[in-house]
Amino acid sequence: MSALSRPTQRLSLQCLGAVTLSTLCAALPLGAQAADNYPSKPIKLIVPFAAGGSTDIVARVLAEGMRSTLGQPVVVDNRGGAGGLIGTEAVAQAPADGYTVGMATVSTMTINPLLYTRAQGLGAKLLPVANLVTMPSVWMAHPKMGVNNFPDFLAKIRAQPGAFSAGVPGVGTLGHLMLAAFNDTMKTDIQIVPYRGNGPALNDALAGQVQVMTDQLPSALPQIKGGKLIPVALSATARSPDLPNVPTFKELGYDDLNALGISWFGIVVPKNTPAATVKKLQDAAVKAAHLPDVQKRLQALGAQATDMDQSKFPAQIAADIQRNKAQLDKAGIQPE
Incomplete structure (x- = not known):
């Protein structure tokens, strides 16, 4: 390699390095710019x-x-x-x-x-x-149970162990866990009946095939307002304006049941x-x-x-x- 070619090669490498560095430097603002421009599409x-x-x-x-x-x-x-x-x-x-x-x-x-x-x-x-x-979620009883508040509901469940059943949307669902936790906490024996989804469970609750039902408040309200199911307790941060007379589990002294149902x-x-x-x-x-x-x-x-x-x-x-x-x-x- 001639004396002339070595400086030329060093110069070429330096130029290549400069180009690469300038490319990287140019790319960095683009990356930051992408975050700055977010979102730029649906x-x-x-x-x-x-x-x-x-x-x-x-x-x-x-x-x-x-x-x-x-x-x-x-x-x-x-x-x-x-x-x-x-x-x-x-x-x-x-x-x-x-x-x-x-x-x-x-x-x-x-x-x-x-x-x-x-x-x-x-x-x-x-x-x-x-x-x-x-x-929030709401606990409801079929009118045939003859209860209108939580104390009466609990008393009736305890007086007849195993006589009442509750529909849940499936095995291991939140509804199932709520019923299991209720039985464990209250020392009751509500029979848990798993369904394929909330709809079939609610249909059987309305028909009285199961007597107890828990559901999220929005889908339960039409049935409650129609008198088809009786609300007895809420899992909620506060009482619902739609159900001002229905207490939360927190008010009733059951913080864990309250938190589980929210x-x-x-x-x-x-x-x-x-x-x-x-x-x-x-x-x-x-x-x-x-x-x-x-x-x-x-x-x-x-x-x-x-x-x-x-x-x-x-x-x-x-x-x-x-x-x-x-x-x-x-x-x-x-x-x-």
């Missing part, structure tokens, strides 16, 4: 249940609010099936760019991983963003979604849940926006998993 909100249920209704209310706070359409995409597994898996497998968001519930995040081997490890692929809405609805994203994007999404979602119009629509459902510290959402999920595992173990329910 967002898909996957609901892991069929249209028309509580999760879907809440999701659509939130989606309208988030359209306002994010400045982009939020399109609800129902992916029902397998108890919420199909939709939750779809979120976990989506690109981690903030444009696929999933609705998260007590069932999908804290019961399914304990109930189905297919769901084990699914939570590790998801990043909790925000717990946005809580919804459903929550939040959002999750794929695990590796950039932190800046997650923060923007979290802030916008929390703001959306507290918009006056959104709050009004939630209250009409018997639900309310949460005011929790969102940094505690992952810890809440972990605590609920531990609580629900204890309930499933007591009931002898194994993963399938």
Whole structure:
């Protein structure tokens, strides 16, 4: 190699290094710019249940609010099936760019991983963003039981062990855990009858085939207002304006039963979604849940926006998993 070529080679390498460095430097602002520009297109909100249920209704209310706070359409995409597994898996497998968001519930995040081997490890692929809405559940008795309040209901159940049955949406569901926990706490013997979903259970409760039913307040209210089922207690943060004379389990002195029956609805994203994007999404979602119009629509459902510290959402999920595992173990329910 000539003396002339060596400096030329060094110069070429220096130029190449300069070009590479300048390329990297140019790329860095673009990456930051991508987070700054989020969202720049519509967002898909996957609901892991069929249209028309509580999760879907809440999701659509939130989606309208988030359209306002994010400045982009939020399109609800129902992916029902397998108890919420199909939709939750779809979120976990989506690109981690903030444009696929999933609705998260007590069932999908804290019961399914304990109930189905297919769901084990699914939570590790998801990043909790925000717990946005809580919804109470109500305990109801068929009119033929002849009770109109909780003391009479409890007295009748205790006086006739095994004489009354309750319908639940399936083995290991939140409804099942609520009934099992009630029996354990109250030392009662309500017979638990699993159905394939909430609809069939409610139909048999209305017909008097089962005498006890728990349900989320929005879907229960029409039956209560029609006099077809009698409300005796609520799992709720406070009494419902629609049922001012019905006490919460907390008022009755049963904090654990109260907490178990309160459903929550939040959002999750794929695990590796950039932190800046997650923060923007979290802030916008929390703001959306507290918009006056959104709050009004939630209250009409018997639900309310949460005011929790969102940094505690992952810890809440972990605590609920531990609580629900204890309930499933007591009931002898194994993963399938």
